[in-house]
Amino acid sequence: MASPAPQHFPDRPQFSGFMKPCRFEGEVQHLEVHGDLPSDIDGTFYRVMPDPQLPPFIDNDPIISGSMETEISVHFGSKMALWPSSKNMFAPKNLFEGGLLTNFFHTGKYRNKFTDAMEFAVRSTANTNIVSFNGQLLALKEDSPPYAMDPETLETKGLYTFDGQLPSVTFTAHPKTDPVTGELVCFGYEAKGDGSPDICYYTIDPDGKFTQTVWLVSPVCGMIHDFAVTENWWFTYKNSFPGHTANAYERDDGKIVFDLGLSDNNVFYWWPDAEGNSPEPDKLHTQLTRFTINPNAEEEYLSAPDILHSGNSEFYRIDERFSGRKYNHSYFDLMNPSLGTDFAAIGPVMGGGYPPYNSLAHHDESTGKTEVYFPGRTHLVQEPVFIPRRGSTEEGDGYLMVLVNNYRTLSSELHLLDCRDFTKARAIILLPLRLRAGLHGNWVDNN
Template sequence: MAGHFRSSNVPAPKAFPEKPQFSDFMKPCRFEGEAMNLEIIGTIPRELDGTFYRVMPDPQFPPFIENDPWFNGDGNISAFRFHNGNVHFKQRYVRTEKFIREREANRALIGKYRNKYTDLVEFKIRSTANTNISYYPPKKTLLAMKEDSPPYMMDPTTLETLGLCDFDGQLPCTTFTAHPKTDPDSGEIIAFGYEAKGDGTPDVCYYSIDSDGTFNQVVWLVSPVAAMIHDFAVTKNWVLFPIIPLTSDVERLKAGGEHWQWDPNMPLYIGVLPRRGAQGSDVKWFRSPNAFPGHTTNAYETPDGNIVFDLPLTDKNVFFWWPDADGIAPDPREIHSQYVRFEFNPRAESLDLPSPKVILQQDMEFPRIDDRILSKRHTHSFFDLMDPSLGTDFQAILPVLGGGHPLYNALGHLDHLTGILEVYFPGRTHMVQEPIFVPRSDKADEGDGFLIVLVNNYHTMSSELHVIDTQDFTAAKAIVRLNLRLRAGLHGNWVDAKDLA
């Protein structure tokens, strides 16, 4: 592969750039190790017996791309083991091909985000494995995922990297989503890959995997444009693919440009495909006005066959560091995602979606549900909120904030039946990352359990875990002090101890 920008004469930086995404709380951590019996304020509920895994982009070497985005760091996995009221911590990098070769070279070798033509060497698999981490029951391993490549397998106890996962040779395409879904009744894993035939291709490959690891179907389809499909949703009978209006172009990549470019004229497409027995030609690409769809909450079907689909939505480019063709990007302080609900007939002849209903006007993202009701009607959801009226001391936080990542100062719990919003505010010098939900027990009612969230404490410049009981949402049941700073992460999941046994 001849990369026009590849040169062995590119100097190796010894310090991280003086950019917001590498400064203050966002300074790369570059830490591997463990700490037993973390300090706990309050009481860890005895029902919590399992491990909270999360991943953050955390570059082991300074990039030679000066304004490298936060998203381009190496995947560093944190594991918080809850047992008998105690919490133990372990952290380890995913040993990707990139990580190993850069450690051997003692410098960064990868170039721009998802642009292989700017690398110093050729990689077989260019993954940073830095977007999500989840459990894969057929192999009893973790999957460290980034949506431009196959996942890496890791030992859930030691966090040792076990190698690339091609699902015993069954993976049909070059990419695997960072947001696979698991059917709570059958254990079936529903997944897909976009840019499935390589960078800049409009091909999407949808597949589902039986609980024993066997691929039970593979469907190839073509999207209206080569663009980002970060998250998706499933119902009992349908799969939904919301396309973010960030487009990819191979010629731009070869010229050393960015992988993504915002297109303000592109509609929001939502592809709808029958979940089982479909062909690629069966997909319907519904349209809505230009907007950025956030992480999906859930989707389900009404008795009359309509699809209900909840998610955050904004009319601005959330990934503002990738502007449009004219270099125009929004001020991040003006980006505001409302909580919306699309309801539509998947068999309708018109491909124009009805306007979504706003179910919450507050700025929110990273929604989670009780995964036991995935693809069914949900009545509770949990998410990050930004509400400046809560009393956050922005004057104290801003000088040490760092940048390049979203900011949320509270957690929200929405009862979708009553419309009642509960808010957990962690403190005046705190920001929250993505929460996870853990049921109180297998037989607990939907939404009855605990939220666990990693919290940035800008007063102590360290990280904390806050544990919130959903029956008393406005106060923390326990605060676990890590006494270590973990920069902003992306996603994570809970794995119950009985599933690891």
């Protein structure tokens, strides 16, 4: 017989302060807005965060267990007034013996099914990213197929295998959309099951039909969290910790440019190496790095990487209309202690989490200049998303939206920046609740 469920969350940093589980399902209308929301924004910001619904059986489980999906709509109402709203739903509801079992009820360690108190038909928490594809939302976690969700209600439909076409047991948390063809470019690692070195790469047309499937074998079994694609290539690099990608493209001279965050240390510090070593979180430093690859070279096809921005950064986003193509503008989270963040006030209520970022950066590669937005002395930022300005085709002409943690009020805010005037917020939407540090999200336009 399984042990009784714990009655409270462990006294650990990852369950305290701002990181205390939210556990809120519901909808809030008519959110407060400070500033000016532009009239050409009409859509929904979807994001996902690890949020355990019930206390874990493992006392020191990492912060990235549990799942909560958030939908924040920003649009014009019938009287030309802006009425942003927010909706939270736990997801997924896991199928177990023919009934519904809320996720994370009897699970053991994160991504270790052998520590579970019982066997699950479905174990994924679908808590890493959420994308819109072919008329529905796909909530993603890279150890399983996606979960399909209703884009209006956020209700879970169940595991989604693209009508039985999915060839692997896993699906990336970072699929890429070709802005020209609308194809979804994806892969799965450990594609034949736990511990397998197999990688399955596939493309899916906008109607959900698989158009290409390629099987590869990795020299080792390891995490492959993100990737970038160009029209023709995919290359590898020496052992390091590659973070999230910004973009990649092929130059006119045939060489390939690949930009991503790179760190020498294990950014997932809560998972030590085979000898039990892990870096101190405050010692981690990830930089926006550029690789230039010559695919036609017989031997040295990869030159030494260049540092595009030396600051401690992550969560890189671009104007995705230029994904896989030459681009200049990148947007990302940045930690710059000199900006004036009140760490003495934040520290006691911050809780556990990945290394914090206190500002947003806009880097223009064509000029080499970087603009910085600082949201306030008691604020830290999450991942931004870029929203193109309606009617404009110019790269980087649009808005940046970001969820911000306010540690003075212990609540969340949505900040909107006009990229033509990046260093100040055009509008701040106040959320009457606290959303834990999340992972990824995306903007879906209503058009």
